[in-house]
Structures are given as C-alpha cells and as structure tokens.
Amino acid sequence: MPRNRRTSSQPPATSRWRSRHGRGARGPVTGPHLPMLQNRIDFFDMTVASTADYLKGIWPEELSNVHFEVAATPIGNSGADGVDRWRVDAGRRRIVLYRIPIQRLTKLHRDDELHRRMYIEGCVFRAVAELLGKDPWDLAPDRYRHF
Template sequence: MPRNRRTSSEPPATSRWRSRHGRGARGPVTGPHLPMLNNRIDAFDMTVASTADYLKGIWPNELSDVHFEVAATPIGITGDDGVDRWQVDHAHRRVVLYRVPIQRLAKLHRNDDLHRRMYVEGCVFRAVAELLGKDPWDLAPERFRHF
C-alpha cells in the first residue's frame, strides 16, 4: 500500500488558489500585455453604439434626446410576425434592440463578421426610422450616392 507523502493535516499551499501543478493562480488567456478577446456581446454593443452615434450626427435635432438600449430578449412581447427584434417607445424616446433575436434569427447569405455587422446596423436604421416615421433609406441618403 502506498504511503501518503503529506505529513501535516493541512492542505498544501497550491490547492488554496486552485492552481495546477504548482504554477500559481490562473490568469487570462491573452496574457497581461495583450487586449482581451472580443466576444459577440461586445461586438453587438459596439455596433449598436457606433451606428447610433452615426445617426445622431446626421439627425442631431431629432435624435438628441433618444436613448438606445440593448437587452438580451423581449420579455413576453411578440410581434404579429414572430419575435420582435427591437422596440420603439415614442413617449419616452427610447429604442431597445434585442440582441439574441437579431443574432440568432438572422438568415444571412454569408455568415461572417461583415454581414453580421451590416445586419445589426440595418436593424438600428429600421428602428430609428420607425421612431422618426421615415423610410430607413431616407436616414442617410448621401451615404449611398457615391457615384
């Protein structure tokens, strides 16, 4: 029968930090000198924020008091055609974009970072157009006239 090498009754110092093989505490995967990796939630939030800032720059008077929010999913609110992608509150001047339905229910012809970003930007444009009572193509007409 093998003998236990531990002579004292208290656990070794390395088990208090849950390190493996005495290497110390675990740290981030990217290391101390590299930025953290971006995930889908951060990319979605940054896309919504940058698109909202772009639209606020084009329509400063109409969108100055509009608040943009991101929620995971709608709670008990479904539209006539299924799950809502966004909700516009005209009274409180608020636009809420729902991340999970926008990301998971998109039927993209090419599922890469560029097309996912363009789809999120399109949802922000359509939500703002619904708030302002305009066509989404009328929000930034000069952007598409580069010929």
C-alpha cells in the first residue's frame, strides 16, 4: 500500500495561493483588459438603486426617509396573478421589491437588457407611486414607461 510522501503536518508553501499545477493564483474570467461580468442579481440591484436615486432626486422631501430593499421572493401570495412583485409599508416608510417574481414572471415582447431594465424601473415607479398615493405617470412623465 502506498504511503503519503508528506511527512510534516504543514501544507506546502505553494498552497497559500490557489496554485494548480504551478500556474499561480486564479484571475478573473474576463481577463485584465475586459470589464467584469455582470449577473442578474447585480443588474437588478443596480437598476433598483439607480431608479430609487433618480426618484429621490425628483421627490426629495417625500422620499427622504424611504428605505428601498430587495428580497428574493415574497413570503405570502396576494398579487393579482398569485405572486407579489413589491410590498409597500407606508408606516415604516419601506418598499420591498421581489427580484425573482419581477425577473422570471415577466412577459416581455422583447427579452433584452433594455426591456428588462425598463420593466424593473416600472415596478419601482409603481411601488413609489403606491407609497405616495400618486399615479406613476405623475412621478416623472418623461421617464416612466408602462408595459
């Protein structure tokens, strides 16, 4: 039966870095000269954050202490099609957007990055409009797009 050649209990010095077959540390998949890849979660979070910042800039007094949050899915089902897209808590001044229903239960006529972004922005606009008791078109008529 072969024995382990390593006699000391310490790992070899090369194992401090992720070194496979002497190649050194692993680098990003895209390489040093290309931007990092963006996944669906990052895309969703950045779209919600940029839309919330835009609306806070237009309505600074009304949205000054409103907290925007992103959750994966709602706990209960009470939406028109069985799944909520967002939840507004006016008492605690909080808006929770549910990422998975917004991303996966959406029927877009063109499934590309622009239309996904517009749908997410529309959900943020409708949630803020529900909080403020206004029509989404009244928040920013030049930016709101309804699907």
